[in-house]
Amino acid sequence: MSRPGPLGAQPGPEREYLTADLPGAPQRALAELIAGNRRFVTGALRHPHQDAGRRAAVAAEQHPFAVIVGCSDSRLAAEIIFDRGLGDLFVVRTAGHTVGPEVLGSVEYAVAVLRTPLVVVLGHDSCGAVQAARDAVATGTVPPGHLSAVVDAVVPSLRRAQDAGVDELDRIVDIHIAQTVEAMLASSEALAAEVAAGRCAVVGMSYRLAAGEVRAVAAEPAELAGAVAPAA
Numbered sequence: 001m002s003r004p005g006p007l008g009a010q011p012g013p014e015r016e017y018l019t020a021d022l023p024g025a026p027q028r029a030l031a032e033l034i035a036g037n038r039r040f041v042t043g044a045l046r047h048p049h050q051d052a053g054r055r056a057a058v059a060a061e062q063h064p065f066a067v068i069v070g071c072s073d074s075r076l077a078a079e080i081i082f083d084r085g086l087g088d089l090f091v092v093r094t095a096g097h098t099v100g101p102e103v104l105g106s107v108e109y110a111v112a113v114l115r116t117p118l119v120v121v122l123g124h125d126s127c128g129a130v131q132a133a134r135d136a137v138a139t140g141t142v143p144p145g146h147l148s149a150v151v152d153a154v155v156p157s158l159r160r161a162q163d164a165g166v167d168e169l170d171r172i173v174d175i176h177i178a179q180t181v182e183a184m185l186a187s188s189e190a191l192a193a194e195v196a197a198g199r200c201a202v203v204g205m206s207y208r209l210a211a212g213e214v215r216a217v218a219a220e221p222a223e224l225a226g227a228v229a230p231a232a
């Protein structure tokens with residue numbers, strides 16, 4: 001069994017690791033993430049869990065409290081924008097947060113084995129992967145090499161945006177984030193079961209590159225979206 005250890009930033013009381021088996025874990029994990037993003041936006045950074053003590057504490061085992069399925073964009077570094085450190089976040093990143101079997105397997109490992117109570121799909125404004133997919137569809141060209149796999153994974157979101165009459169890139173990104181949340185839940189029985197049992201939540205967030213803040217685009221269960229208010 002795991003040894004109790006700190007979750008929050010120092011200084012503060014020692015708390016147990018936040019795993020899916022604790023009451024209210026998804027909500028608490030989301031609150032931790034949002035608090036960190038607010039510190040990042042306002043410049044009140046704590047840089048928690050980035051010292052040698054934490055490195056030693058988590059060397060033997062990990063209990064990350066959130067999975068981040070984010071775009072690979074270099075400006076979207078998860079531990080920085082959520083002001084977290086070692087052992088806090090289980091991060092999977094692909095261009096345009098596109099989800100294939102390896103991504104789903106990684107998420108299922110975190111949720112089922114590590115008992116991580118929150119999965120965040122993290123997209124952002126001006127996403128180059130979404131723009132590339134849009135360009136490919138508009139011009140009828142097939143991107144070279146494996147880039148076509150990224151484009152193919154974004155195309156269902158483009159269709160959905162078109163059906164909704166949405167043409168602005170950042171609104172298409174929001175649709176793509178919501179589509180990614182739905183696709184993950186539809187594709188992963190293990191994830192869907194944890195969410196249905198209330199032990200895990202999946203939240204889609206969009207990050208603003210210039211402002212540094214996240215906002216909720218989609219959530220399962222839906223009421224969690226209200227917890228992701230913009231920073232003041």
Ligand SMILES: [Zn+2]
Nearest residue numbers: 071073127128
């Ligand atoms: Zn992107």
